[in-house]
Amino acid sequence: MIKLIIDDIPVEVPEGTTVLEAAQSVDIPIPHFCWHPALGKAGACRVCAVKLLDGPVKGVQMSCMLPAQDGMVVSTTDAEAVAMRKSVIEWLMINHPHDCPVCDEGGECQLQDYTIAGGHGIRRYDGKKRTHVNQYLGEYIEHEMNRCIQCYRCARFYQEYAGGTDFGVMGRAATIYFGRQEEGPLESPFSGNLVDICPTGVFTDKTARFRARYWDYDMAPSICPHCSLGCNTVPMARYRELLKTTARRNDRVNGWFMCDKGRFANTMVNAPDRPRQALVDGTPVTLDEALDALATRIDDFLELHGPQALAIVGSPRMDLGGNIMAARLAELLGAGALCYFDTPDQAHLTGEAVALLTAESSASQEDVRKADLIALVGCDLLNEAPMMALAVRQAWRSGAKVYVIAPHPDLLPEGEGTNHTLAPGERVAEGRVRGQLPFPFEHVATLAAVPLAEAKRPVVICGATTEGVEAVQSPPRTAKLAFILDGPNAFGCAELARQHNTVALSTALADSRIRGIISFEADLPRDLSPVIDVLAAADWRPTRLTARAGVFLPTTAWVEQEGIYVNNEGRAQRFNKVMNPGLPIKGLTPELHPPRTHGKAAPGGNVAPAERLIATLMQRLGEAEVEELEFPLLDKEDPLGPKGARGWSSSCLGLKATTPGPS
Amino acid sequence: MIPTHLRQELEQRVAHAITPREAAVDVMKELQRHYGWLTDEAVAEAAAILGLSPLQVEELATFYEMIYRRPVGRTVVHVCDSISCWAMGGETLLRHLEQMLGIEAGSTTADNAVTLLPCCCLGNCGNAPALMIGDRLFGPVSPEQAAAIIADHRTPRPADP
Numbered sequence: 001m002i003k004l005i006i007d008d009i010p011v012e013v014p015e016g017t018t019v020l021e022a023a024q025s026v027d028i029p030i031p032h033f034c035w036h037p038a039l040g041k042a043g044a045c046r047v048c049a050v051k052l053l054d055g056p057v058k059g060v061q062m063s064c065m066l067p068a069q070d071g072m073v074v075s076t077t078d079a080e081a082v083a084m085r086k087s088v089i090e091w092l093m094i095n096h097p098h099d100c101p102v103c104d105e106g107g108e109c110q111l112q113d114y115t116i117a118g119g120h121g122i123r124r125y126d127g128k129k130r131t132h133v134n135q136y137l138g139e140y141i142e143h144e145m146n147r148c149i150q151c152y153r154c155a156r157f158y159q160e161y162a163g164g165t166d167f168g169v170m171g172r173a174a175t176i177y178f179g180r181q182e183e184g185p186l187e188s189p190f191s192g193n194l195v196d197i198c199p200t201g202v203f204t205d206k207t208a209r210f211r212a213r214y215w216d217y218d219m220a221p222s223i224c225p226h227c228s229l230g231c232n233t234v235p236m237a238r239y240r241e242l243l244k245t246t247a248r249r250n251d252r253v254n255g256w257f258m259c260d261k262g263r264f265a266n267t268m269v270n271a272p273d274r275p276r277q278a279l280v281d282g283t284p285v286t287l288d289e290a291l292d293a294l295a296t297r298i299d300d301f302l303e304l305h306g307p308q309a310l311a312i313v314g315s316p317r318m319d320l321g322g323n324i325m326a327a328r329l330a331e332l333l334g335a336g337a338l339c340y341f342d343t344p345d346q347a348h349l350t351g352e353a354v355a356l357l358t359a360e361s362s363a364s365q366e367d368v369r370k371a372d373l374i375a376l377v378g379c380d381l382l383n384e385a386p387m388m389a390l391a392v393r394q395a396w397r398s399g400a401k402v403y404v405i406a407p408h409p410d411l412l413p414e415g416e417g418t419n420h421t422l423a424p425g426e427r428v429a430e431g432r433v434r435g436q437l438p439f440p441f442e443h444v445a446t447l448a449a450v451p452l453a454e455a456k457r458p459v460v461i462c463g464a465t466t467e468g469v470e471a472v473q474s475p476p477r478t479a480k481l482a483f484i485l486d487g488p489n490a491f492g493c494a495e496l497a498r499q500h501n502t503v504a505l506s507t508a509l510a511d512s513r514i515r516g517i518i519s520f521e522a523d524l525p526r527d528l529s530p531v532i533d534v535l536a537a538a539d540w541r542p543t544r545l546t547a548r549a550g551v552f553l554p555t556t557a558w559v560e561q562e563g564i565y566v567n568n569e570g571r572a573q574r575f576n577k578v579m580n581p582g583l584p585i586k587g588l589t590p591e592l593h594p595p596r597t598h599g600k601a602a603p604g605g606n607v608a609p610a611e612r613l614i615a616t617l618m619q620r621l622g623e624a625e626v627e628e629l630e631f632p633l634l635d636k637e638d639p640l641g642p643k644g645a646r647g648w649s650s651s652c653l654g655l656k657a658t659t660p661g662p663s
Numbered sequence: 664m665i666p667t668h669l670r671q672e673l674e675q676r677v678a679h680a681i682t683p684r685e686a687a688v689d690v691m692k693e694l695q696r697h698y699g700w701l702t703d704e705a706v707a708e709a710a711a712i713l714g715l716s717p718l719q720v721e722e723l724a725t726f727y728e729m730i731y732r733r734p735v736g737r738t739v740v741h742v743c744d745s746i747s748c749w750a751m752g753g754e755t756l757l758r759h760l761e762q763m764l765g766i767e768a769g770s771t772t773a774d775n776a777v778t779l780l781p782c783c784c785l786g787n788c789g790n791a792p793a794l795m796i797g798d799r800l801f802g803p804v805s806p807e808q809a810a811a812i813i814a815d816h817r818t819p820r821p822a823d824p
Contacts, residue, residue, distance in 0.1 A: 165716035170725040173783070177725075181706075181718040 004072035020063040033199045034151040035064040038256045046088045051078035089118040092149045095130045105201030108214035138185030142206040163438030164188035192263040208243040220576035224262040228485035230567025241584035242269040252366045259386035269557045276604035279552040294551040295620035308336035311508045313519035316487025319563030322610035337508040340493035344504040353464045353483040354494040362569040363459045363480035369394040373455035377405045378467030379484045393439040402441040447471045492566035520610045554607040561609040683713045700731040736771040736778040741795040744781040747788035759806035
């Protein structure tokens with residue numbers, strides 16, 4: 001351990017720690033632009049200057065570039081260091097436009113914060129400013145190069161961290177330009193992170209430009225529902241419209257980043273065709289009336305067909321609370337079937353996968369990033385779980401060997417290290433093209449051919465597919481396992497399926513005894529037989545089931561409620577309510593907004609979480625007291641640590657709960 | 664299109680490098696020698712030879728001062744505008760050359776004979792002010808000497824075929 005003194009505080013840090021990190025470890029903030037915890041240092045911005053008063057190095061130094069050494073006495077408040085930082089800010093502002101009030105980044109801009117913190121209020125420079133022509137970078141990211149302060153974070157993230165090759169830094173000195181060779185959409189599936197890491201307004205989220213300032217947003221810590229990885233996010237909403245989503249740091253899961261698939265999928269929450277009105281046989285009613293009608297219909301149905309004819313359907317798309325309540329409802333009614341998965345294959349394979357995972361063997365994204373050998377079996381990472389591909393790339397960057405297991409070379413994904421026998425065109429024709437993986441890999445035919453035993457920290461990543469599950473029936477004990485499941489709560493559903501007597505939905509529907517179903521946020525990939533009576537469907541998205549439902553119950557989207565998703569590794573993660581449900585104000589005509597009648601709910605806001613709908617329904621069905629769900633397993637630790645979501649200020653956005661595995 | 668023998672020679676050079684990127688400057692210089700400047704076509708060809716993306720070649724091409732991404736004259740004159748040369752009259756030298764050639768720094772004479780480029784330090788501070796033509800360094804250069812040097816290097820327009 002290295003011992004040094006920073007601002008009169010004795011600090012002890014491991015060898016290899018920089019002075020900047022050492023200061024952060026005792027909550028002494030040092031301004032920085034180019035340094036980023038995930039990207040490391042570049043020594044480009046010069047704003048982290050400190051003065052070394054005594055020890056092996058003396059004078060003003062860049063704290064991000066300087067390794068901490070024994071006997072150093074560092075001052076962050078020394079007049080010389082403060083003056084240097086002040087000058088650097090003034091100099092970075094020379095070419096920066098004077099237009100924070102009309103910049104979309106204003107209010108959430110690191111450069112703005114440090115300019116004010118450094119006391120640079122009056123501009124002395126009256127020369128000509130450097131100006132650039134901006135590029136069209138696709139429908140998601142806006143480019144404004146004049147705002148650039150040359151910290152290189154974007155180019156370092158895009159090429160080094162994420163493996164993109166179509167965006168980078170051109171020119172040098174005063175003409176330096178961050179962009180593409182030619183205008184066009186950014187190709188990396190992680191390009192949205194440029195918005196998060198740019199310390200100023202060069203890259204802003206085009207889907208939500210000029211819609212709100214940072215302090216206007218409704219925001220809360222949340223979890224991405226678009227795949228099974230459970231990346232931590234901060235969705236931002238205003239006026240009942242989900243505007244944008246940013247990544248939230250969780251070192252054990254997604255680190256600092258998220259994928260574009262999760263970031264730019266906000267429209268479904270605001271969609272005009274989203275069902276928000278409770279219906280009984282197509283007639284609009286209140287949620288209460290719909291629940292009354294459903295209770296009566298259930299009683300009638302049970303009398304006519306008996307409980308064995310009823311199936312209750314939950315879903316890996318729904319949060320844990322909703323799915324637990326679905327099981328309780330099935331129990332209360334003595335329903336003939338409780339379903340969580342659509343096909344028997346999906347139910348069986350997800351169950352097998354979850355059964356193979358224990359608290360010790362389950363690999364988090366962090367375990368993947370730190371692995372020294374990785375084998376991929378039966379999964380298409382870029383489509384099913386893009387952030388896992390980014391995690392594998394980090395392992396590869398630290399020297400890990402990556403193997404892709406496929407029975408035939410033409411089944412390999414695109415990327416460096418393939419030995420396809422068919423030409424790309426032929427592979428497209430055969431439907432065999434998978435996304436280009438952002439790391440080189442070696443093709444092997446079976447898992448047995450991978451030298452797992454020689455590695456210290458091997459991880460096997462598999463799809464919940466026959467191929468994946470079969471390959472890892474008896475993996476070496478040293479290897480950790482990560483499964484790519486289908487749905488944000490697939491793990492939770494598999495665990496519930498294990499505890500209860502469940503069948504797959506398609507099996508239940510094929511059984512002639514089942515005459516009616518009640519579904520909660522379930523998807524049905526094919527048409528439903530006309531003999532089945534959909535007593536009720538609860539959902540916030542239109543599906544085949546909601547179209548057929550006698551009683552339709554609108555539910556809240558994940559951002560409109562509190563809940564828990566259990567991710568692919570068995571980590572139960574709580575998400576908080578971000579926004580109130582209701583029709584987005586934008587798009588409402590003057591007849592609809594402002595509302596003319598007095599009410600507690602906003603127009604289109606008469607919706608409720610599935611968990612609450614089921615609890616209320618159970619009360620209507622005669623259950624005297626519905627127990628509230630409690631999750632004592634979830635601890636209250638905060639993996640964010642003392643740093644904020646974007647790395648430069650402390651923030652209130654703490655994750656409330658995370659706990660690995662059901663052990 | 665570059666001739667096959669040049670492509671093969673460059674591919675060999677890349678194969679011998681520890682990383683392809685290391686051979687990038689060599690490849691770009693050869694292509695520039697072939698085309699006169701590093702054309703868009705040449706950037707794409709260099710990318711294919713090096714196994715990089717065109718953007719990654721562009722990054723390197725625009726970083727190096729002696730790689731020309733725009734057409735240049737038959738002779739390119741680099742005049743140092745860094746601090747030592749500036750202190751020793753580099754500015755006067757550049758203004759003089761502009762007047763003499765009748766062009767602004769950064770452009771090419773109408774007969775396509777000479778391109779005049781200010782450049783960063785040539786590492787010839789001891790002999791400031793300095794200029795460079797091709798691989799040859801000159802310094803200290805007085806305005807009169809500069810005229811003579813350029814006259815020496817003016818290559819005649821190639822005869823019409």
